[in-house]
Amino acid sequence: MKKSTFQGLLCTLFLFGCGGGGTSPAVGLEPIGPPPTPPPTPLFNTEPIVLNDPQTYYNNACGSPTTSSVIPVDINGDNYDDFVIHYWCDQEEFGNSVRGETKNIIVAFTSDGSGGYNVDNYNVFGESYPSLGGASRKFKVFDINGDGKDDIAYAMNNEDGRSAYTWEDQLSNGTQPTVLLSTETGFTIERMGEQDWGHAVSITETGDVIFAGFNYGTQAFRLQGEQWVDVTLEYPSVSPSSHLIKNGTIANAERRSDSFGFYLTKIIDDEWQRFAEYMFTKDFDVYWESWNNSGTGNYDPYPVTTLYGKKYFGAMFDTMCEFDGMLIAKLNAATLKDGSEPIEGGYYQQTDTYPVNMLMFFALVDEEIVLQDSPITDENINVNYNDWTCNDINNDYSNDIVASVFSEPGIDTREYRGGVPIVYLNNGSGSLTSVDVSEWPTYSQEVSTAGFLHDIDNNGTSDLIIHALSTDQVRADIEIYTTNEDISG
Numbered sequence: 001m002k003k004s005t006f007q008g009l010l011c012t013l014f015l016f017g018c019g020g021g022g023t024s025p026a027v028g029l030e031p032i033g034p035p036p037t038p039p040p041t042p043l044f045n046t047e048p049i050v051l052n053d054p055q056t057y058y059n060n061a062c063g064s065p066t067t068s069s070v071i072p073v074d075i076n077g078d079n080y081d082d083f084v085i086h087y088w089c090d091q092e093e094f095g096n097s098v099r100g101e102t103k104n105i106i107v108a109f110t111s112d113g114s115g116g117y118n119v120d121n122y123n124v125f126g127e128s129y130p131s132l133g134g135a136s137r138k139f140k141v142f143d144i145n146g147d148g149k150d151d152i153a154y155a156m157n158n159e160d161g162r163s164a165y166t167w168e169d170q171l172s173n174g175t176q177p178t179v180l181l182s183t184e185t186g187f188t189i190e191r192m193g194e195q196d197w198g199h200a201v202s203i204t205e206t207g208d209v210i211f212a213g214f215n216y217g218t219q220a221f222r223l224q225g226e227q228w229v230d231v232t233l234e235y236p237s238v239s240p241s242s243h244l245i246k247n248g249t250i251a252n253a254e255r256r257s258d259s260f261g262f263y264l265t266k267i268i269d270d271e272w273q274r275f276a277e278y279m280f281t282k283d284f285d286v287y288w289e290s291w292n293n294s295g296t297g298n299y300d301p302y303p304v305t306t307l308y309g310k311k312y313f314g315a316m317f318d319t320m321c322e323f324d325g326m327l328i329a330k331l332n333a334a335t336l337k338d339g340s341e342p343i344e345g346g347y348y349q350q351t352d353t354y355p356v357n358m359l360m361f362f363a364l365v366d367e368e369i370v371l372q373d374s375p376i377t378d379e380n381i382n383v384n385y386n387d388w389t390c391n392d393i394n395n396d397y398s399n400d401i402v403a404s405v406f407s408e409p410g411i412d413t414r415e416y417r418g419g420v421p422i423v424y425l426n427n428g429s430g431s432l433t434s435v436d437v438s439e440w441p442t443y444s445q446e447v448s449t450a451g452f453l454h455d456i457d458n459n460g461t462s463d464l465i466i467h468a469l470s471t472d473q474v475r476a477d478i479e480i481y482t483t484n485e486d487i488s489g
Contacts, residue, residue, distance in 0.1 A: 041484050041485065042484065043440075043483055043484065043485060043487065044440065044441050044464065044481045044482070044483055044484075045481060045482050045483070045484065046441075048441070048479040048480055048481050048482075049115050049116075049117070049456075049479075049480040049481075049482065050117075050477050050478070050479055050480070051083060051109050051117045051477060051478035051479075051480070052117075052477055053471070053475050053476045053477050054085075054107045054109075054119050055471070055476075057105060057107050057119060057121065057128070057129065058087045058105050058107070058471065060105060060129045061087065061088070061089050061103040061104055061105045061129075061131075062089035062103050063471075064089075064470060064471045064472035064473070065087035065088055065089045065090075065103075065104070065105075065470070065471055066087065066088055066089070066090060066135075066469065066470050066471075067085065067086075067087060067467055067468060067469055067470065067471065067476065068086040068087065068088055068135065068136050068137065069084075069085065069086050069136060069137075069139055069387075070083060070085050070452075070465065070467050070478060071083065071084045071085070071139065071141065071152060072454050072456055072465070073141065073149070073150045073152070074149060074150065075108065075110055075120075075124060075149075075185075075186060075187075076110050076111065078111055078112070078113035079111075079113055079457065079458055080111035080112075080113060080115065080456055080457055080458070081111070081454070081455075081456045081457075081458075082108065082109060082110045082111055082117075083108070083109040083117070083478070084106065084107075084108050084109075084152065084180065084187075085106070085107045085108075085109070085478070086104065086105075086106050086107075086132060086136050086154070087104060087105050087106075087107065087471070088102050088103065088104035088105075088134070088135040088136065088160065089102060089103040089104065089160065090160050090161045091160050091161035091162055093161075094161040094162075094291065094292055094293075094294055094295075095161070095162075095163050095292060095293050095294055095295060095296045096162060096163055097162065097163045097166075097168075097169050097172070098160075098162035098163070098172060099172050100158075100172075101131075101133060101134055101158060101175060102134045102135040102157075102158045102159075102160040102175070104131055104132055104133075104134060104135060104136075105129055105130065105131060106121075106125065106130050106131070106132050106180075106189075107119055107121060108120050108121055108124035108125065108186065108187075109478075110123075110124065115457075120186075123185055123186060124185065124186030124187060125186055125187060125188075125189065126186070126188075130189060131189075132154060132156060132178045132189065133156060133175050133176055133178055133191055134156045134157055134158045134175035134176075135156070135157050135158060135159055135160050136154040136155065136156055136157070136178075137155060137157070137159075137199065137386060138154075138155045138199065138200055138201055138319075138386075139152055139153060139154045139155070139201065140152070140153045140201050140202060140203045140209075142203040142207065143182075143207075144179070144181065144203065144207045144209065144223055145181060145182065145207075145223055146207070147182055149182035150182065151179060151180060151181050151182050151187075152179065152180040152187075153177070153178075153179045153180075153201050153203060153209045153211075154177070154178045154179070154180075154198075154201065155177065155198035155199055155200055155201040155211055155212075155213070156175050156176060156177055156178050156196075156198045157173055157174065157175060157196075157197045157198050157199065157213070158172060158173045158174065158175050158197075159173050159197065159292070161292050162292065163292065163293065163296070164290075164292055164293070165293055165296065165298045170197065170214070170215060171195075171215060173197040173214075173215070174195040174196045174197045174198070174213065174215045174216070175195050175196075175198075176191045176192060176193055176194070176195055176196075177191070177192055177193050177196070177198055177201070177209075177211040177219060177221075178190065178191050178192075179192070179209060181223075190228065192219075192221055192228050193211065193216075193219040193221065193230070194216045194219065195215075195216070196211070196213030196214070196215050196216035196217075196219070197213045197214040197215045197240075198211055198212070198213040198240075199212065199213055199214060199240045199241065200212040200213075200238070200239060200240050200241065200242055200243055202238070202243055202244065202245045203245075204245050205247075207222070207223060208220055208221070208222050208231060208234075208235075209221050209222075210235060210238055210243075210245065212237075212238045212239060212240040212243060213240050214240050217237060217240075218232055218235065218236075218237045218238050219232055220232045220234065220235045235250075235272070236250065236265055236272035237252075238250060238252055239252040239253045239254060239262075241253040241254075241255070241316055241317065241318055242262075242317050242318050242319050242320050242329070242330075243320070244320040244321070244322065244327070246322050248266055248267065249264055249265070249266045250264070250265050250266070250272075251263075251264055251320055251327055251329075252264075252265065253316065253317040253318070253320070253329070254277075254279075255303075255316055256279070257282075258281060258282050259279040259280055259281050259282055260279065260280055260282070260303070260305065260315060260316050260317070261277060261278045261279035261280055261317070262277065262278060262317055262320075262329060262369075263276065263277035263278075264276045264277070264364070264369065275367060276364065276367055276368055276369045277369065278362060278369040278371065280305055280307065280315065281305070282303045282304065282305050283303075283304050283305055283306055283311065283344075284303075284304055284344040284345075285301040285302060285303055285304070285344070285345070286301075286302050286304055286313070286342050286343070286344065286345065286346045286347070286348055287299040287300070287301065287302065287345070287346070287347045287348070288300055288301070288302030288313070288314070288348055288349075288350065289347075289348070289349045289350065290350050291350045291351060294349065294350070294351055299347060302314055302348075303315070304342050304344075305333075307331075307333075307358075310335070310341075311341045311342055312333035312334065312335060312356060313333060313334040313335070313342060313348070313353060314332075314333055314334060315331055315332070315333040316331070316332055316333070317329040317330065317331055317332075317360075318330055318331075318332045318386075319386075319388070321388070321389075321390040322390075323361070323390045323399055323401075324398075324399055324430065325363070326361050326362060326363050326372065327361075327362045327363075327364075328359050328360070328361055328362075328390055328401075329359070329360050329362065330357060330358070330359055330360075330388065331356075331357065331358050331359075331360055332355070332356070332357055333355075333356045333357075333358075334350065334353035334354065334355055334356060335353060335354055335356055336348070336352060336353055336354075337352055337353060337354055338352075354382065355383070355384035356381050356382060357381060357383055357384060357385055357403075358379065358381040359374065359376065359379065359401070360374070361373075361374055361375065375430050375431050375432050376401070376424050376432045376433075376434075377431065377432065377433050377434065378434055379424075379434075380422060380434070383403070383405040383406070383422065384405065384406045384408070385403050385404050385405040385406055385450070386404070387404040387450075387452065388401065388402060388403040388404060389401070389402050389452070389453075392426075393423070393425075393453050393462045393486075393487065394425065394462070394486040394487055394488045395460060395461075395486055396426070396428060396488070398426035398427075398428045399426055400423065400424060400425050400426050400432070401423070401424040401432060402421050402422070402423050402424075402452060402453050403421055403422040403423075403424075404421050404450045404451060404452045405417075405421060405422050405450065406448065406449075406450050406469060407419050407420070407443075407448065407449045407450065408448040408469070409446070409448070416446065417437070417442065418442025418443045418446070418449060418466070419442060419443040419449030419450055419451035419466035419467070420437045420440050420441075420442055420451055420464070420466070421437075421450075421451050421452055421453065422434065422437075423435040423437060423453070423487065425487075425488055435487065435488075440464065440481075441464065441466075441481045442466070443466045443467075443468070443479060444477070444479060445468070445474055445475070447468050447469075447470075447474045448468065448469040448470060449466055449467065449468055449469060450466070450467065450469055451464060451465055451466035451467070452464075452465055453465070453487070456480060456482070457482055459482075459483075460486075461483040461484065461485055461486050461487070462483060462486065462487055463480055463481060463482045463483050464480070464481040464483070465478065465479075465480050466478070466479050466480075466481075467479070
């Protein structure tokens with residue numbers, strides 16, 4: 001939006017005397033004050049860009065799917081980023097033994113270059129109702145084929161609420177890994193490898209794609225020309241919970257019978273070897289009924305670990321990020337809603353707990369992993385989120401953190417925030433301070449939502465993208481509030 005320019009016009013008034021030969025008294029000019037100060041430019045533009053709910057497309061899969069991921073990518077090369085959105089369908093009843101692929105659809109919104117968006121599936125994918133082959137959670141974006149456009153690799157599964165208690169049920173939660181590979185006009189859907197309950201994916205600096213799941217394990221693929229080549233044997237086993245590959249070193253989350261943490265591995269003497277680890281010791285086990293076994297009475301042993309003086313259920317690192325020479329590992333755990341602490345050997349249901357997510361910072365000192373004091377001031381850990389970033393969002397050459405927390409009334413203890421993420425800005429010296437987002441725009445409906453920051457219009461400032469987590473009984477538009485300056489003001 002252009003700033004208005006106000007120009008004042010100076011007018012001079014002359015009075016002439018008349019009659020009687022007298023002289024009229026001189027009349028001075030009235031002083032003109034300074035022009036009014038224009039109102040400050042708002043951080044966010046009031047009216048959002050809206051990607052209209054693609055109901056006519058996802059109805060082909062089911063009436064109220066989950067919005068799994070909203071990914072900005074450049075498809076058509078205009079001044080606005082486009083979006084690839086994956087929707088998949090929950091089971092109507094959780095905990096039942098189900099076979100077959102999770103119903104799903106991938107939807108591409110392309111921009112018109114002036115702030116408008118339209119579904120463009122046929123031109124982007126070559127069909128109106130494309131499928132990724134199951135449900136998804138984690139993904140990675142990277143130019144795999146070297147054409148200057150981003151590609152997307154998905155860790156795929158059928159974890160849609162079906163039972164996972166027996167081995168046969170666990171196998172039914174598996175499907176093939178998938179890559180969206182860019183073309184001149186869109187993407188091809190590339191499915192590869194063995195069916196797995198995929199949970200983690202990474203892409204190396206050279207473009208190798210490495211998947212990991214709970215059933216099959218590690219699978220690695222390399223694009224050579226137009227063919228995918230299985231290069232699994234060139235890599236060690238990587239964690240299905242979380243792994244990070246950076247500069248030839250792999251950080252692997254790990255849970256053992258008596259502890260959890262992560263370890264580092266790299267090529268030493270021509271083979272992959274562990275060379276450092278950091279583990280937290282388990283206190284004891286309880287019996288646990290997970291959300292996808294809710295009401296079945298199927299309980300499994302589940303660890304309890306004390307962290308910072310408090311006992312948590314099932315603590316485990318589920319994502320990692322490299323941050324200014326340190327490794328950040330996001331820990332996912334749970335606490336009881338009633339505030340009590342778990343008792344050894346007790347029976348507990350996941351539905352009676354709140355999620356906990358906290359970021360832990362580690363440094364490698366003389367080949368030893370050292371836990372660092374958190375640089376975050378007043379981190380909010382009583383929230384639930386999967387996706388987060390650790391990069392520079394305000395163009396000050398310092399990495400920041402944005403957590404795409406779920407705004408879900410009744411699911412956690414945080415005040416409902418309408419999809420607005422938690423933002424920790426770096427002061428340039430490594431300290432991270434929470435941004436006051438209380439005045440930021442929120443989703444137009446009070447439903448379960450999530451949001452993130454991304455510069456969609458390439459003006460150098462991060463924009464706010466908010467979407468509903470589910471399309472159930474809601475018009476699930478995606479709302480984008482563009483910015484006029486960086487979020488730090």
